[in-house]
Amino acid sequence: MALLFPRMNLRAKERSVAVDILLDYLRDKSSIVKTCAMQGLAGLAAQDAALKAKVLPLLKELTGVGTPAMRARGRKLLADLAE
Numbered sequence: 482m483a484l485l486f487p488r489m490n491l492r493a494k495e496r497s498v499a500v501d502i503l504l505d506y507l508r509d510k511s512s513i514v515k516t517c518a519m520q521g522l523a524g525l526a527a528q529d530a531a532l533k534a535k536v537l538p539l540l541k542e543l544t545g546v547g548t549p550a551m552r553a554r555g556r557k558l559l560a561d562l563a564e
Contacts, residue, residue, distance in 0.1 A: 486521050499521075
């Protein structure tokens with residue numbers, strides 16, 4: 482689901498629920514789940530400027546402290562959001 486949320490046409494309330502789910506995924510023990518959640522959050526943030534302002538600091542933090550996969554994906558996501 483983490484990778485599908487950004488591809489869906491979500492209304493504001495639905496996007497808020499999706500963000501809550503993705504934030505919950507970041508607490509999972511699996512680095513794959515966390516990495517996918519990062520990507521989902523970045524995808525949703527690309528569609529919503531207010532969300533982008535909240536997600537960027539989180540992605541920067543996870544890129545600095547996460548697993549190697551999270552750090553690599555985080556660098557790519559941050560570069561994509563900067564464009």
